[in-house]
Amino acid sequence: MTPPCGMLLTIATLTFVPGVDGLGGPTAWPRFRGPDAGGVADDPRLPVRWGPDENVVWKTEIPGSGWSSPIVWGRRIFVTTVTSDVEEEERKKGLYLGGERPVPSGVMHHWWVLAIDLDTGQIVWKREVHAGTPPTARHLKNTYASETPVTDGRRVYACFGNVGVFTLDFDGGLIWERRLPAYDTRDGWGTGASPALHGDRLFIVHDNETRSYLMALNAATGEPIWEVQREEQSNWATPLIWENPLRTELVTNGQGKIRSYDLDGNLLWEIRRGSWPVVASPLAAGDLLYVASGWVMDNFRPVRAVRPGAAGDISLEEGRTSNDFVVWEQTKLGPYHPTPIVVGDYFYTLLDQGFFLCHEARTGREIYGRQRISAASGSFAVGFTASPWSYRDRVFCLNEDGDTFVIRAGPVFEVLAVNSLNEMCMATPAIADGSLIVRSARRLYRIADPSPGSN
Numbered sequence: 001m002t003p004p005c006g007m008l009l010t011i012a013t014l015t016f017v018p019g020v021d022g023l024g025g026p027t028a029w030p031r032f033r034g035p036d037a038g039g040v041a042d043d044p045r046l047p048v049r050w051g052p053d054e055n056v057v058w059k060t061e062i063p064g065s066g067w068s069s070p071i072v073w074g075r076r077i078f079v080t081t082v083t084s085d086v087e088e089e090e091r092k093k094g095l096y097l098g099g100e101r102p103v104p105s106g107v108m109h110h111w112w113v114l115a116i117d118l119d120t121g122q123i124v125w126k127r128e129v130h131a132g133t134p135p136t137a138r139h140l141k142n143t144y145a146s147e148t149p150v151t152d153g154r155r156v157y158a159c160f161g162n163v164g165v166f167t168l169d170f171d172g173g174l175i176w177e178r179r180l181p182a183y184d185t186r187d188g189w190g191t192g193a194s195p196a197l198h199g200d201r202l203f204i205v206h207d208n209e210t211r212s213y214l215m216a217l218n219a220a221t222g223e224p225i226w227e228v229q230r231e232e233q234s235n236w237a238t239p240l241i242w243e244n245p246l247r248t249e250l251v252t253n254g255q256g257k258i259r260s261y262d263l264d265g266n267l268l269w270e271i272r273r274g275s276w277p278v279v280a281s282p283l284a285a286g287d288l289l290y291v292a293s294g295w296v297m298d299n300f301r302p303v304r305a306v307r308p309g310a311a312g313d314i315s316l317e318e319g320r321t322s323n324d325f326v327v328w329e330q331t332k333l334g335p336y337h338p339t340p341i342v343v344g345d346y347f348y349t350l351l352d353q354g355f356f357l358c359h360e361a362r363t364g365r366e367i368y369g370r371q372r373i374s375a376a377s378g379s380f381a382v383g384f385t386a387s388p389w390s391y392r393d394r395v396f397c398l399n400e401d402g403d404t405f406v407i408r409a410g411p412v413f414e415v416l417a418v419n420s421l422n423e424m425c426m427a428t429p430a431i432a433d434g435s436l437i438v439r440s441a442r443r444l445y446r447i448a449d450p451s452p453g454s455n
Contacts, residue, residue: 027118029072029430029437032148032194032238033387038283039341041391045434047449048392048406050419057435057446058121064112065091066145067385068194070439072432073151076124076170077116079444080158082144084109091441092140093400093424094383095296095352099140102188106133109144113158113168118433121446125172129158135182136162138190141426148194148238148428150202155219157202161191165204167222176222183208185234192236192279198248201225201263205252207235214239214252216265226265232256240282242289244308251282251289258282258291258304269310271326275301280335280387285342285361288327294334296352301334303349305364321364328364333357339387343395343409350397352383356407371413373397373405385426398425402440421445 033039047055064083071078085108092099111130116123134144149158155175156168162182167175185191185208196203202217207230215227230252237253242260249268250261255278258271274293282291287308294301306314310325321329338350347361354374358367376382386398394416395407402421408414423440430437435448 027072027074027433028153029070029432030152031071031150031197032069032281033283033339033389033428034431036284037238037240037281038285039339039387039389039428040343041389041431043391043431043434045449046391046431047436047447048394049417049449050404050421050436050447052420052422055447055449057448059443059445060116060121060123061442062114062439062444064110064145065143065441066439067143067426068145069148069428070430070437070444071149071151071156072118072430072437073153073170075118077118077430077432077437077444078149078151078156078158079114079116079439080145080147080149080160081112081114082109082160083112089140091424100187100189101137101140104134104137108132109134111144111160111163111166113149113156113166113172115156115170115172116444118435118446121444127168127172127174129166129168129174129177130160130163134162136184136190137188139188142190142192144190146190146192150195150197152197152219157195157197157219159195159204161193161206165195165202165217165222167219178217178222180204180206181211183210185209186277189234189236189277194238196239196241196250198241198250198263203239203241203250205230205235205239207232207254209233214250214261214265216263228261228265228267230254230259235278237278237293238281240284240289242282242284244284244289245287246308251291253278253280253282253291253293255293260310269312269314269325271304271306272313272315273300273302275334277336279337280339283339283342288362290340290342290347290361292334292340292349294336294351296336299332301332303330303333303340303347303364304328305361327362330359330364333359337383337385337387338397341388341390341395343390346409346411348388348395350384350388352385354382354384354399356397356413358411358413367411368413373407373415374403374418387428389429389431391431398429398438400424400426
């Protein structure tokens with residue numbers, strides 16, 4: 001293992017914001033898909049109905065563009081965004097060809113971290129962490145701020161894949177920054193894997209076409225702890241810290257291999273071959289790990305469920321669907337963009353084209369197959385990019401038109417309602433303090449129901 005690339009530039013004093021114990025408090029949604037990265041909340045106050053003028057506590061304009069998710073700690077919401085000195089080309093919805101922009105923009109851009117007051121929606125502060133022309137290209141559907149930040153209640157860690165990692169206190173002061181080398185991604189699609197945080201270590205994965213790596217930084221100082229090279233090309237999946245009954249693992253998804261490392265970067269186990277490209281993140285529920293990938297044009301779209309304690313190569317032999325550590329595998333179930341979700345006994349898959357499937361989480365047994373969420377399902381014109389979330393015995397699926405389909409959790413498929421914001425949406429929402437925090441292309445919404453018992 002070699003020290004990671006990059007330069008540490010700044011260390012400042014630290015601001016601590018009290019008021020929340022641990023990562024699971026009612027006002028803590030500290031990372032992509034929440035405290036345990038599972039996307040499930042438990043709060044009877046949370047809203048099940050909303051619209052442009054229904055149950056909207058506030059909405060705030062967010063300058064620039066970014067598909068990173070909001071995160072929440074205490075009474076602060078944090079988001080990242082990138083603005084341009086020249087108006088950008090309009091983004092498009094759906095799955096389509098022609099979105100590649102292989103030459104980086106020569107226009108000045110500005111990379112920002114914002115803090116928003118949870119109660120009022122006011123922007124408390126904006127911190128510009130970088131300005132310059134983009135070092136690499138991006139797909140028209142991607143942004144330069146697609147990585148979701150993470151917080152431990154003391155610091156906010158924002159990673160912009162081909163620019164750097166910037167760590168701020170809760171007043172917007174820069175604590176440290178580490179510049180990252182800029183590497184090309186396949187077809188110039190850009191970056192998207194969010195950082196993971198555990199204890200005093202921040203983990204960054206950057207799979208690209210030149211030099212893929214996984215590294216750990218000291219969360220307090222930004223100093224390198226270790227780096228390992230990865231035999232991978234471009235992937236976009238956020239790594240998972242899997243705290244299982246036997247040990248804590250760092251799990252990465254990839255087209256070449258699913259890999260699990262210990263917190264010192266040593267390889268624990270691996271499974272060969274995923275779909276391309278790999279975007280969905282690993283998740284854990286109960287005592288099992290689930291890893292999925294599923295490019296829509298690929299016949300091999302695997303989902304694997306893995307039990308703790310594996311070592312070495314645990315890939316399935318041809319014709320097998322399980323072994324000592326792979327509990328089950330489905331080869332045509334994996335989604336492209338949305339990460340699946342486990343609610344109770346059921347594993348739910350949301351496919352980009354608007355189909356919804358349910359399997360038994362522990363066995364992989366099909367409960368129901370592809371169900372059309374709406375009449376528009378099956379069209380490439382409007383996709384589902386945001387990952388589903390769940391609370392109050394419902395699963396919520398947000399499409400790129402800003403329509404959220406409310407689906408009954410359980411073994412019978414039923415769409416209970418459709419909540420529309422009439423704005424383009426691709427970011428996965430956050431959940432905190434009885435509220436849903438939704439990011440659209442131009443705004444941030446806080447949605448809450450003053451009388452949730454009536455739904």
